[in-house]
Every structure is written in structure tokens, then in C-alpha cells.
Amino acid sequence: KAGVTQTPRYLIKTRGQQVTLSCSPISGHRSVSWYQQTPGQGLQFLFEYFSETQRNKGNFPGRFSGRQFSNSRSEMNVSTLELGDSALYLCASSSRTSGGLNEQFFGPGTRLTVL
Amino acid sequence: SQQGEEDPQALSIQEGENATMNCSYKTSINNLQWYRQNSGRGLVHLILIRSNEREKHSGRLRVTLDTSKKSSSLLITASRAADTASYFCATGRNSGYSTLTFGKGTMLLVSP
Numbered sequence: 001k002a003g004v005t006q007t008p009r010y011l012i013k014t015r016g017q018q019v020t021l022s023c024s025p026i027s028g029h030r031s032v033s034w035y036q037q038t039p040g041q042g043l044q045f046l047f048e049y050f051s052e053t054q055r056n057k058g059n060f061p062g063r064f065s066g067r068q069f070s071n072s073r074s075e076m077n078v079s080t081l082e083l084g085d086s087a088l089y090l091c092a093s094s095s096r097t098s099g100g101l102n103e104q105f106f107g108p109g110t111r112l113t114v115l
Numbered sequence: 116s117q118q119g120e121e122d123p124q125a126l127s128i129q130e131g132e133n134a135t136m137n138c139s140y141k142t143s144i145n146n147l148q149w150y151r152q153n154s155g156r157g158l159v160h161l162i163l164i165r166s167n168e169r170e171k172h173s174g175r176l177r178v179t180l181d182t183s184k185k186s187s188s189l190l191i192t193a194s195r196a197a198d199t200a201s202y203f204c205a206t207g208r209n210s211g212y213s214t215l216t217f218g219k220g221t222m223l224l225v226s227p
Contacts, residue, residue, distance in 0.1 A: 004157075033214065037155075043203065043217035056214050088155055092215075103148065104215060106157040 004107035018079040025093030032074040037088040121221040134191040136221040138204030146207040
């Protein structure tokens, strides 16, 4: 099986712009989660999508949004970029199991730099 | 907010030695997982231990879980230079969501 793919791998934007990141999960996985990783805050959960519906959301401002398509591919969007949005954005897919046993498979990440 | 806190923040050892990393968490969990990350790349799942398990092995990895102390440890035996990476513990909740709450990680350096 192909792993989780994320595009683009690297992105440079300026403050005020918006950006869209894409994630293709492992075939058959319907759950996609997004995480932001920064040196200061570590790995923080952004949101999770399952069957095209946002199931859970982390503590991020409304500038961060996402969606999931019928083929389980997911996109996240950040509007009005700020310098602090510079981070590695990781996407993870999983096949949801009962009881919250969620081994997640991570993509390589998109490194976003905001200038 | 971070659920898990790893200890130590950084660990430097020689090849062949064992490496032990600890993780503490705050709330009740369904499972605890350990991940490895090489140089700012994606995370690789290492091992999952359920809340009703106390110890689990996978190759050179041994994980323990003490739910009464809300802590876990990851032991890597006979470490290799290729084990150099950051290691994160992550906790899964009972809700069935795929959300994981990560600690800040332990940076392990294994010198040849």
C-alpha cells in the first residue's frame, strides 16, 4: 500500500496570504487528522475528518480550516498567514477502530515558511 | 495543551547501550503510543499499548504503562546510530476519535 502523501512538501508564503495543503490518506483509511509542529509548541492537533465531516477540532483560530472529499483526500487552508504559522504541518490517516485504538500513519509533512 | 511530558528532553548514549525514555500524562487514556521522528520528517508509529496492558515488546523496544502513576516508559535495547531521532509519546482517548495528544519528545543521539 502507498503511504500517506502530502503536497506540497515545501512552501514559502508572505504574511497575509493564504495557503492550501493537501493530504492523500492510505487507501481504505477514512480518517484524516492534521497536526501542526513547531519548536515552541511541539505537536498540536488541528482537526480530524471522517467521512467528509469534521469530527474534532483543536484549539486554533478560525483562520485554520479544512475539508475532506468523498475519496477521503483532505485539504487544510490557512488564511491571512502570520509569521507564527511557520511550521511543519503533518497529516495522518487511520482506519478508525472501536475503543479509540487509533494507530496513525503520518505523511512526510509540508514545511510552511511565512515571511 | 500537551498531555504527555517526556523525560529526559535529550539523551546521548553510545551504540550498544540501552536508552530509556519516560512519559507522563494527565488524564485517563484508552491507549498510549510511541512514535519516532527523524530530522523534522513525518512520524513513524513504533508501538501501541492499551490501558489494560502493563508491558509490551516489539523487537528491541519494550514499553511499560503504569496507569496508576499515569506514566509510561520506552526502552530501546542495544541501540544503534540509526536510532538517533526524536521520540514522542501520544495518548489516545476513550471517545474513538483519532485524535492523539503528543508530548514534546525526547531527542535521542546514539554515537557510533
